[in-house]
Amino acid sequence: MLLGKVAGTLVASRKEASLSGLKFLVLKQLDLEGNETGGYRVAADAVGAGIGEVVLYATGSAARQTEMTHERPCDGVIMAIVDLIEVDGAVTYDKSEVS
Amino acid sequence: MLLGKVAGTLVASRKEASLSGLKFLVLKQLDLEGNETGGYRVAADAVGAGIGEVVLYATGSAARQTEMTHERPCDGVIMAIVDLIEVDGAVTYDKSEVS
Amino acid sequence: MLLGKVAGTLVASRKEASLSGLKFLVLKQLDLEGNETGGYRVAADAVGAGIGEVVLYATGSAARQTEMTHERPCDGVIMAIVDLIEVDGAVTYDKSEVS
Amino acid sequence: MLLGKVAGTLVASRKEASLSGLKFLVLKQLDLEGNETGGYRVAADAVGAGIGEVVLYATGSAARQTEMTHERPCDGVIMAIVDLIEVDGAVTYDKSEVS
Amino acid sequence: MLLGKVAGTLVASRKEASLSGLKFLVLKQLDLEGNETGGYRVAADAVGAGIGEVVLYATGSAARQTEMTHERPCDGVIMAIVDLIEVDGAVTYDKSEVS
Numbered sequence: 137m138l139l140g141k142v143a144g145t146l147v148a149s150r151k152e153a154s155l156s157g158l159k160f161l162v163l164k165q166l167d168l169e170g171n172e173t174g175g176y177r178v179a180a181d182a183v184g185a186g187i188g189e190v191v192l193y194a195t196g197s198a199a200r201q202t203e204m205t206h207e208r209p210c211d212g213v214i215m216a217i218v219d220l221i222e223v224d225g226a227v228t229y230d231k232s233e234v235s
Numbered sequence: 236m237l238l239g240k241v242a243g244t245l246v247a248s249r250k251e252a253s254l255s256g257l258k259f260l261v262l263k264q265l266d267l268e269g270n271e272t273g274g275y276r277v278a279a280d281a282v283g284a285g286i287g288e289v290v291l292y293a294t295g296s297a298a299r300q301t302e303m304t305h306e307r308p309c310d311g312v313i314m315a316i317v318d319l320i321e322v323d324g325a326v327t328y329d330k331s332e333v334s
Numbered sequence: 335m336l337l338g339k340v341a342g343t344l345v346a347s348r349k350e351a352s353l354s355g356l357k358f359l360v361l362k363q364l365d366l367e368g369n370e371t372g373g374y375r376v377a378a379d380a381v382g383a384g385i386g387e388v389v390l391y392a393t394g395s396a397a398r399q400t401e402m403t404h405e406r407p408c409d410g411v412i413m414a415i416v417d418l419i420e421v422d423g424a425v426t427y428d429k430s431e432v433s
Numbered sequence: 434m435l436l437g438k439v440a441g442t443l444v445a446s447r448k449e450a451s452l453s454g455l456k457f458l459v460l461k462q463l464d465l466e467g468n469e470t471g472g473y474r475v476a477a478d479a480v481g482a483g484i485g486e487v488v489l490y491a492t493g494s495a496a497r498q499t500e501m502t503h504e505r506p507c508d509g510v511i512m513a514i515v516d517l518i519e520v521d522g523a524v525t526y527d528k529s530e531v532s
Numbered sequence: 533m534l535l536g537k538v539a540g541t542l543v544a545s546r547k548e549a550s551l552s553g554l555k556f557l558v559l560k561q562l563d564l565e566g567n568e569t570g571g572y573r574v575a576a577d578a579v580g581a582g583i584g585e586v587v588l589y590a591t592g593s594a595a596r597q598t599e600m601t602h603e604r605p606c607d608g609v610i611m612a613i614v615d616l617i618e619v620d621g622a623v624t625y626d627k628s629e630v631s
Contacts, residue, residue, distance in 0.1 A: 137457070137475040137509055143267075144322035148291060151315035152281050152301050160236070160291070160315075162267065162322055168440075168459065168473045176267045178236040178291055182449050182506070192445060192457070192475055197296045197395075197494045197593075198508035202449050205506075209281070209304075209314040211297035212236055215506040216448035216457075223441035223459055242366075243421035247390060250414035251380050251400050259335070259390070259414075261366065261421055275366045277335040277390055296395045296494075296593075308380070308403075308413040310396035311335055341564075342619035346588060349612035350578050350598050358533070358588070358612075360564065360619055374564045376533040376588055395494075395593045407578070407601075407611040409594035410533055434556070434574040434608055465539075465558065465572045479548050479605070489544060489556070489574055494593045495607035499548050502605075512605040513547035513556075520540035520558055 137192045139166040139218065142185050146178055154208045161185060161214060163193060168223055179212035180205050190229060192216040236291045238265040238317065241284050245277055253307045260284060260313060262292060267322055278311035279304050289328060291315040335390045337364040337416065340383050344376055352406045359383060359412060361391060366421055377410035378403050388427060390414040434489045436463040436515065439482050443475055451505045458482060458511060460490060465520055476509035477502050487526060489513040533588045535562040535614065538581050542574055550604045557581060557610060559589060564619055575608035576601050586625060588612040 140163030148160065158180050165175035170190070179193050182202040191214045199205055199213040221229040239262030247259065257279050264274035269289070278292050281301040290313045298304055298312040320328040338361030346358065356378050363373040368388070377391050380400040389412045397403055397411040419427040437460030445457070455477050462472035467487070476490050479499040488511045496510040497503055518526040536559030544556070554576050561571040566586070575589050578598040587610045595609040596602055617625040 137507070138473075139475065144320065144324075144327075146291070146317060146321075147319040148315035148317050150282055150318075151291075152312075154300070155314060162320065164267070168461070176237075178238065183447055192443070192448075194506050194508040195295075196492075196508055198497065198506050200297065200300070201451070201497070201504055201506040207300055209293050209297050209300040209312055210236070211293040211295050213449075213506055215452060216445035218443060218445050219447075220444040221441065221459065222443075225441075228441075243419065243423075243426075245390070245416060245420075246418040247414035247416050249381055249417075250390075251411075253399070254413060261419065263366070275336075277337065294394075299396065299399070306399055308392050308396050308399040308411055309335070310392040310394050342617065342621075342624075344588070344614060344618075345616040346612035346614050348579055348615075349588075350609075352597070353611060360617065362564070374534075376535065393592075398594065398597070405597055407590050407594050407597040407609055408533070409590040409592050434606070435572075436574065465560070480546055489542070489547075491605050491607040493591075493607055495596065495605050498550070498596070498603055498605040510548075510605055512551060513544035515542060515544050516546075517543040518540065518558065519542075522540075525540075 137194050140164060140177060140191055140193050141166055142187050142189050142191060152209050158204060168228065170229055177212045179214050180210050181214050183214055183217055185214050185217055190218045192218055236293050239263060239276060239290055239292050240265055241286050241288050241290060251308050257303060267327065269328055276311045278313050279309050280313050282313055282316055284313050284316055289317045291317055335392050338362060338375060338389055338391050339364055340385050340387050340389060350407050356402060366426065368427055375410045377412050378408045379412050381412055381415055383412050383415055388416045390416055434491050437461060437474060437488055437490050438463055439484050439486050439488060449506050455501060465525065467526055474509045476511050477507045478511050480511055480514055482511050482514055487515045489515055533590050536560060536573060536587055536589050537562055538583050538585050538587060548605050554600060564624065566625055573608045575610050576606045577610050579610055579613055581610050581613055586614045588614055
């Protein structure tokens with residue numbers, strides 16, 4: 137899994153039938169220091185993530201292992217909202233301090 | 236999923252038998268600002284996308300989760316045509332204004 | 335899928351039992367302008383491609399969705415021989431003019 | 434598989450239901466000389482790895498082939514703790530000497 | 533598949549239960565000219581490869597399509613030992629001349 141920040145939304149009215157009802161969010165990829173790497177992903181949202189939240193997302197076939205995305209043509213899913221990251225003994229992200 | 240612009244078509248008369256009838260489109264990859272990244276993908280079209288349209292495409296095993304591509308040797312599929320992208324509170328792509 | 339040019343062959347007498355009979359070809363990756371990118375892939379040949387031909391290849395689990403490669407430890411397959419590529423309204427590759 | 438060093442932990446209270454109970458560790462990717470490459474992964478821990486340990490991790494669908502991660506939306510798993518690496522005839526990592 | 537040279541071994545006593553008995557080899561990735569690219573992979577050995585040999589390895593779910601790796605958390609497998617590579621009409625690797 138990699139870290140991303142929910143940066144936006146994407147609307148697509150014409151799509152593969154099985155995708156209807158799925159919410160797509162735009163993620164900016166983050167490195168371990170919380171900086172944007174320049175990369176992005178559009179991912180289905182399985183956890184009700186909001187704009188600005190730091191999330192964990194899975195890609196590949198793992199992205200279909202949620203009720204919402206099962207057997208759908210989806211290769212990225214937000215599967216967790218991050219509360220706290222601790223790296224090398226220091227807290228590098230604490231959601232309660234950000235919001 | 237990543238964003239792409241439909242840039243062209245590809246014809247292949249000799250191909251794996253199960254692929255007959257599948258339409259292949261050439262996609263130029265886009266970044267979040269809508270600029271071409273220099274990368275590309277050839278993808279099966281599951282939604283009837285047209286040249287110039289901005290689309291969402293999935294890769295890997297997800298690309299076989301459409302009726303059209305089920306159990307076929309296909310690792311990329313266009314699964315949605317994008318109407319609107321909003322990033323950091325601003326609309327960065329609006330199909331109705333482009334066309 | 336990505337574009338490749340069949341650049342050579344590879345012989346391997348000692349291999350996983352299920353691979354016997356599979357033909358491996360060496361592909362040089364191509365960009366949309368038909369230039370070599372410097373990357374390569376060794377892929378199983380599902381279509382009878384010849385040296386110098388421009389082909390479409392699939393990677394990952396898609397590479398096992400052919401009769402030849404089904405349930406074999408193979409992560410790349412040539413699934414189509416390209417006849418024509420048209421990008422941005424211009425023909426960028428036409429097999430009939432090359433050969 | 435690639436080599437990583439367990440650098441930290443990640444807490445996520447809101448996550449896909451099937452993930453509850455899974456422990457996520459933050460891995461810094463290592464090259465063959467044991468240097469950090471700058472890349473990272475968040476992976477599920479299937480072996481009880483501790484901070485500072487050098488581990489082997491698998492990505493993609495392989496990450497779901499453990500009891501802990503079976504059919505869960507998880508694309509990275511620590512599946513072994515490394516004791517010894519020998520490259521080009523020299524021991525490049527020996528856990529017993531580090532700890 | 534990509535080309536690699538078997539550069540070493542890796543010992544891991546604590547690992548996911550299903551992995552016991554699997555031999556892990558350290559591969560240095562090779563380009564088509566036989567030069568090391570700087571990349572590496574740790575892969576399960578399905579063919580009895582020896583140090584210094586040039587091999588073909590598969591990644592992703594393909595790595596589980598051998599008897600040895602079936603349903604194990606393994607994302608890389610050596611599935612063939614290379615005898616001969618011919619690129620652009622010239623032999624670029626011939627095992628019988630190296631050893």
